[in-house]
Amino acid sequence: MPLGELLRCPTFKEKAKKHPDHVHYGLSGYPVLMAADILIHKGELVSVGEDQLVHLEMARAIVRRFSAHYGPLFPEPKPVENQSARVPSLTGEGKMSKSDGKGTTISLKDPKEVIEQKVKRAYSDPLRTHKVKPGHPTRTGCNVFHLHEYFSEPEEQQSIQTGCQTAEIGCVACKQMLATSIERTVAPIRQTYEQLTDADIHDLLLMGKEKAKVSAQQTIQEVREAIGFYMY
Numbered sequence: 001m002p003l004g005e006l007l008r009c010p011t012f013k014e015k016a017k018k019h020p021d022h023v024h025y026g027l028s029g030y031p032v033l034m035a036a037d038i039l040i041h042k043g044e045l046v047s048v049g050e051d052q053l054v055h056l057e058m059a060r061a062i063v064r065r066f067s068a069h070y071g072p073l074f075p076e077p078k079p080v081e082n083q084s085a086r087v088p089s090l091t092g093e094g095k096m097s098k099s100d101g102k103g104t105t106i107s108l109k110d111p112k113e114v115i116e117q118k119v120k121r122a123y124s125d126p127l128r129t130h131k132v133k134p135g136h137p138t139r140t141g142c143n144v145f146h147l148h149e150y151f152s153e154p155e156e157q158q159s160i161q162t163g164c165q166t167a168e169i170g171c172v173a174c175k176q177m178l179a180t181s182i183e184r185t186v187a188p189i190r191q192t193y194e195q196l197t198d199a200d201i202h203d204l205l206l207m208g209k210e211k212a213k214v215s216a217q218q219t220i221q222e223v224r225e226a227i228g229f230y231m232y
């Protein structure tokens, strides 16, 4: 993979700009590592967030380059159609991202009270300065409303939209409704997580490792044959 292409990658440029003192190999080489993770199992469909699409495109470019030199060994991976590819951050800036701090994200392990606290502080419509003023319940007008689109039922979204535009509901109540909707989504995942013991997790990892090892060894063997690299 030419270094120039990696350094032109938009996610690399964005991170390098944000953390100029921490520009290291891992940052630029990440898309190659991701391509290796996908291709070693000949992945065809990959579930990625919106910001990872550019990396997937690089994986496809690597496949095309490999095919041109050594023949069609790998399928070109495609993204899974995913409506939740980019859940907005609680702060209203970018997506929910663990690397941007705990205040921006809801964790799938967060208890109900923590979800409520976080949502209470979420950024909402900056133009709605008083409860008596109507708000702007759209994706771009209010971050909280945008989050309702991911977590609340269509009827709830409709009633919030009407209530907000007529100033019948305030942001405090609206955020409480959002916290309830998020809790409804997160609770079954959290409960499953809480039921797992360390031994269960260990067994799952071991099972995955054994499966992955067989698939990876098979691919490596095929790659060696394709490029004429044999180990004796």
Ligand code: SF4
Binding pocket: 124, 125, 128, 135, 136, 137, 142, 143, 144, 145, 160, 164, 169, 170, 171, 172, 174, 175
């Ligand atoms: S009521 Fe809800 S949708 Fe309307 S401005 Fe407040 S937080 Fe946003």
